[in-house]
Amino acid sequence: MNRGNHYIRLYLGMLLSVLLASLFFSGLYCFNNKYTQHTTQPISGLLILSETDMEQHPSRYLWHDWAYYPNVLLTPADFQDGSPDRYMTYVNLQSGNRMDLSGQSDQARFGCGTYLLRIQVPNTHISYSLDMPEVFSAYRLYINGNPALSIGNPDPDHYQDATGSRLVTFFPDENGRVTILIAVSNQSYFYSGMTFPPAFGTPQALNYTRGIRLGLRLCTIFMFQIAILVCGYFWFRTRHKNAALLALLCLLMIGWTVYPLLHTLFLLPVFPTYWLETLCCYGTLTLLLYLHNQVCGISATVSRISCGVAVSVCIGLSGYFFGASAIPDWGIAAVSHILAGYKLLLSAYLILTAFLTARKSEKNHQLLYVSLFFGCACLWDRIYPAYDPIFGGWFLEWVCTVLIYMLSAMLWRFLAESYTQNRLLQQQNHNAEKQLTMQTNYTLQLREQIEIRRRFVHDFRHHLRTLHTLAEQTGDQTVLEYLDSMGEYNSGTGKAAETYCGRPAVDALLFYYDNLAEIRHIDLSLQFQIPESFPMTDVELCTLLGNLLENAVEACLRMPPEAPKRILLKTACKPAFWYMVIENTYDGILVPKEQQGLFTRKNNREYHGIGLSSAIHVAEKHKGTLDVQPSAKLFRVGVLIPTGKHATTPKAMPPQ
Structure with missing residues (x-):
């Protein structure tokens, strides 16, 4: 329904x-x-306007029955003794006009011609205007025998095309007659001559x-x-x-x-x-x-x-x-x-x-x-x-x-x-960066405390050895037996946390996922190194690694219990770039996104694709690339970051 x-x-x-x-x-x-204006139009080249016509329609478009002399450029001098003895017809001004009306030429749109219109106005003491539209492609305008306007040069021997829209103001002669003569040439355009009707009326009406x-x-x-x-x-x-x-x-x-x-x-x-x-x-x-x-x-x-x-x-x-x-x-x-x-x-x-x-x-x-x-x-x-x-x-x-x-x-x-979504993602990244900065500061403080403890343990061993020597010298068997029971005097191992790249925040992140993989029974292989002058900050590098490793761990956890779960992270430092590959096993199921990329399969659908998008954003910020290459059983992500400098070999990685 x-x-x-x-x-x-x-x-x-x-x-x-x-x-x-x-x-x-x-x-x-x-x-x-x-x-389609309901105004008085010329008939046989003559327009007679009454006062009523001008009051009702102070402006009109002149398109009907212009006298047309094809293939000739006439001037007012040719009309001093009356109409010249040349072929003339009446035409309407429209886009289908031709310059040559004989129909014998294959290019009848090109050539020259002269348009003539006479207007009888009721009031000889006021000015009138003629609004000339574009005329193709050059013309001279005469009003009452006087040159009024010239656009381009219509002379065939010195032809120069030009178009423009102009408003011409004039007075009728003493008999209230206005004679409009337009000599046109066209050698340039597909339309020919006068294809748009000019407007005639009072200056106020036409300007309005x-x-x-x-x-x-x-x-x-x-x-x-x-x-x-x-x-x-x-x-x-x-x-x-x-x-x-x-x-x-x-x-x-x-x-x-x-x-x-x-x-x-x-x-x-x-x-x-x-x-x-x-x-x-x-x-x-x-x-x-x-x-x-x-x-x-x-x-x-x-x-x-x-x-x-x-x-x-x-x-x-x-x-x-x-x-x-x-x-x-x-x-x-x-x-x-x-x-x-x-x-x-x-x-x-x-x-x-x-x-x-x-x-x-x-x-x-x-x-x-x-x-x-x-x-x-x-x-x-x-x-x-x-x-x-x-x-x-x-x-x-x-x-x-x-x-x-x-x-x-x-x-x-x-x-x-x-x-809006982009702003939300930026805000989420900003919040994550703030939290990561706080975690970095905490990690630095924790490492300082560890170093203090290590120094204390190291120094305390010296004190124990000193006590052992003093006990031997005094023959105090009870103290010697107690010290000997302590072996190498290890009240603590004093062993520092794993070091992967020398950056505390990044080491802490990798150490966390190393322990997490061991707890989740995931075979994690870490071969991580970065050059000394690496362009990324700790925050950016942790954002990149954290999002990609999190996705890899989640993909492994979605596999069947009996399936082997492996994650490989390895890097390469070249003179001009740093390359990283994260490869993990997964169940082979991909959920396509509407536009581009891949959705993750998190329980909270609001955060679909944000981790991968954030990682892409970090890579592109440093003019790098992040490529996703899924296959049937392995999901591979490659990251390429330009460095512009030779990479150095970091400390050896601990065995995995």
Whole structure:
């Protein structure tokens, strides 16, 4: 019953996501689109505006019925005696425009042309403005016969491409007429001429719209910058690669969405500006795909194949941009269809993998819903080709922003949990180090007391010998018999504790496990040595040895009583490194951990893997390595620590 409810919620959520996404993109198309504004548009190259028109819509986007003269760059002088005797047609400003309308050229997007529009305004005593978007790839703007703006150099003999967004303010002539003449050349880009409609209206209205549009961009970029700082903090604390990848993803989104600000502030060349923008776009999709695979737990083979296809698309796009001038129109159209198919295929992959993951756990339902949102964006982008947003970005920018926020929330939750666990582990290590320091101090004091006792015993023997000599001299048989009964006058052996490496704390730890192994009937072989200038402190070395020996003893104790139990600890001192191997028998059973490494099998599951993790931390702190090599019957751990100096041979080990 619960499983059935899970599927019902899943399918209802999918249906609701598709419905809301479709309403969202349809709403953007209807209410945030330069082509769907209910404003008066030019007809046959002429726009007549009344006072009512200007009061109701103080700004409008001019996209309909521009007069277009293909294959020629005209100036106001060519119109002094009326319209020139050249071929002219009326065109709408959209992305599918061509410079050459004859259809006989394989590169009709390249060439030149002139756009003309006349506007009749109701008030001749106020100024008006024209907000010019990017025009591909160089143009000159004339208003009422006067040069108003020049971007790049459209002259075919001295062609230089450039793009930028500029606002031009002017007054109509005495008859209330505004004549806009734009001479355009394109020899650089896949889009040709005027593909985005300029905005016409009062300066106040255009500046207001322009300010909101750029302000929203700034806010979006600022949010991505905050996300980069948060990811950088988590990466610095946890060294988790997904935090760095998420920061890189936000950086790519900034590179993708910052172009309206750049075009407003600077005049930029077509190449490499639009190549970098497009590369950031498809790089964002590639990195989103990789992180999506990580969150969904996709198998390594499938993940490599899908990411390899995405990377190949990015590489192919780079070649596409570098060879722009040699690619015919049919090739450009084919690449456009391939990219559209790639986006649809990518959305289908995201939806399918997210669906399979969401069927297993309700935690991934949100990722499925956002994947459906992405798929709807790609679909509606094909259904609504005539879309140019007034505010915000294109469909794909919207959905990628939402998808990044969703992945960020999921990854940040995971990183926060990892950070909390890491802090807990650090606190436990800190407490252990404090206890070990106290034990070291106690051991030092104990050794001092032992040395005092040894000296006392040693000196006392001399006193006994002296008494024995005096008794012989005086002939006191009773005292002699008593002293002789003491043998070598040993009131105590005076033997010091075992010495393994000359470090009291480490010797005490090894001596403890040597005695413990004897009590537990474990055959322990110790061959331990360290160089004189060993980089580890007593605390670090005891942490490393204590955790590994504890794990080895516990593994032996879990074996059947009749099974042989052995532990081997041996070291090697080389000129550039110190190597240690701890090898123990075990029952051959390993419990895999969720991410990496191995769980221990302690009764208290809260401390699973902490000992091995702590040992790894100590090794990595000194730029060393700790390798775990389990086999069927032996569990082997190897530790390699760089020393940089020649090792010296320590005192010989006592026989084991």
